[in-house]
Amino acid sequence: MxxxxxxxxxxxxxxxxxxxxxxxxxxxxxxxxxxxxxxxxxxxxxxxxxxxxxxxxxxxxxxxxxxYAFFTMTAKGKYPISVCMGTACYVRGSEKLLEEFKRVLGINVGETTPDGKFSLDCLRCVGACGLAPVVMIGDKVYGRLQPVDARHIIESLE
Amino acid sequence: MEPRQITLQIDHHFVTVPEGTTILDAAQKIGIDIPTLCHIDLKGTCIRNTPASCRICVVEVEGRKNLAPACATKCSDGMVVRTSTLRVMNARKVVAELILSDHPNECLTCPKAGSCDLQSLALRFNIREMPFNGGELSPRKREYTASIVRNMDKCIFCRRCESVCNEVQTVGALGAIRRGFNTTIAPAFDKMMSESECTYCGQCVAVCPVGALTERDHTNRLVEDLADPEKTVIVQTAPAVRAAIGEEFGLPAGTLATGKMVAALRELGFDYVFDTDFAADLTIMEEGAEMLDRLTRYLGGDKEVRLPILTSCCPAWVNFFEHQFPDMLDIPSTARSPQQMFGSIAKTWWAEKTGIPREKLVVVSIMPCLAKKYECDRDEFKTGGNPDVDYSITTRELARLIKRANISFTLLPDMEFDMPLGASTGAGVIFGATGGVMEAALRTVYELYTGKPLGNVNFQAVRGMAGVRRASVDLDGFELKVGIAHGLGNARHLLEDIRHGRNEYHAIEIMACPGGCIGGGGQPLHHGHSEVLYARANALYKEDAGKTLRKSHENPYIKMLYQEFLGKPMSEKAEQLLHTHYFNKSC
The missing domain is CATH 1.10.10 (Arc Repressor Mutant, subunit A)
Structure with a gap:
């Protein structure tokens, strides 16, 4: 059990x-x-x-x-972070951005930080390709991000 | 209504089959052996897996653009099929090469080598190199349970084990999880099999085409024990082994190899060669007495007594009801299985008679079964940590050991079991086939209940391969109703009925494996041919028919055992040594 x-x-x-x-x-x-x-x-x-x-x-x-990717067995963090891996975001560097989120949070995709604050996932296109690369945290969209922004965003939420 | 007959042409041969027949079956009818891999259909039993997913069986159908899977394409009137064109052969080869591209190259050390369906296909398709490199599945779980070894790196996702575990046995321990390169077959929540509902029936092992699911091998341990001069190593052989071991040495299915098996075991160096059939006779004495006791009390108006009484010889079945029906643990007979009764008597009565101390006595069993390995390990069958049966090896393991010891099995003379634990009646022999335990019990219960000799000992109604069978026996005016189920899915139906108060039986025999022990998970692989199972069952009934004594209570050495040691069935000593209790193991 x-x-x-x-x-x-x-x-x-x-x-x-x-x-x-x-x-x-x-x-x-x-x-x-x-x-x-x-x-x-x-x-x-x-x-x-x-x-x-x-x-x-x-x-x-x-x-x-x-x-099915939609179903999950891990509790999402207070701030669920989803990095867009759609084509537009991908070609504009979302992979590096994702790596930076992983590094800063110390977790992998699909995991949640031990304090329950952040969880990390990928998604496919939110229809905001003009802002690529895009990250969604909860309902809020963050656009035109660089890897260095990952730490700033996390700190602003802590 | 009879199905319409249709005629088609396969490789220039005309064949007429009933409408609804697959191309695979139609081809088989005229001796054209289309290769398959994921497909298995053990005709006459409930074992089937027909996902049509591997595409090894593709054929060309005239007028059809794509190749068709023969296992899933129904014949139609006037159809023209080609099973060995260049296009077909190339397609099959590529499919096999793609499967091999993600299969470990471990044939030299794989326990399945020589009987692996994938290896056979590679040979048959003349694959001499591996043209595809690249993506491989991530390393998978390996697990060694008491009975089953799971090496998921070798899995080819045919889903046979999943079908057998879920649809046939309704155990639900194994299922496909995740997707793509991460797919694997595993218990719920990717736990170990030992933490799941697995009953260790071993039917997943019996149908696995490759080396992903195999038995836990104890042959090395046995070789060491046999070489140890300090130890007395004795062996017991289950009824179903003698009807199948010959297949491993090229003898036709259904060859009775009892005498050669005994000779081979002596050659291997066992100090005494005994028979589980002796313990089967003993089981009938105890289980029969328990059945009569419950029946008499029930007929006398005792409201406490619960019927039907269920047999308890099959360890996978015991695991099944402990996991799935914990509310009914008081219904099965408390009699231990023949394997455990043998161990118990060997390490008490026989050990005392021969003066061999328990710690120097090694009791090995040869079983058609994987659950028996787990059963040996159960704590309630140990005395001070020393198991009644030290370990169990399968029919397949015995065959490997015989070959390893340079013994030419087919050239051996026929030899007899040692006494007293090698003495048995025909009733003990038929334990190995579905219905056999019930038939053996009826022979004894009839005489004990009525006090009259039984004329015809053959109870044809309880024999056969139907999943659930019922029969009534006239016990001097009292109609005894018995049921038989083999395959745990069939057992579940009967148990659900009992749980909901819809029971028509006084006694029920249940065996986990289709066909009973002759179809056990430790037997030579049937490779999808159900006629092998029928032949093995017939062999056991033949051995029974040839015996002078065919009723368990007439076994002279069983009588001696009760006189010298146990007193009478269900005596205090018998309860202590030959009966057990069950545990709630629900998840």
């Missing part, structure tokens, strides 16, 4: 989501989609709970969660 114990109200909500979808294994992706909104991620215990409700092995649920 995972170390994370789900709060009672979350368990109730997950059960309710499954019920709304008729506890149908074919609805797994929709159920996971809604369940992820509850806590921002899908902890092991939540996946086991869903597997039990739908009568399918936990390995199947985990297989789906790890297949």
């Amino acid at each position: 995972s170390e994370i114990k789900l709060p009672c109200d979350i368990i109730g909500k997950v059960n309710a989501i499954c019920s709304e979808h008729g506890d149908d294994p074919k609805e797994l992706i929709n159920i996971l989609h809604e369940a992820q909104h509850l806590m921002g991620y899908l902890p092991e215990e939540m996946q086991r709970l869903i597997a039990g409700r739908l009568g399918i092995p936990a390995s199947k649920v985990y297989g789906v969660v790890t297949f």
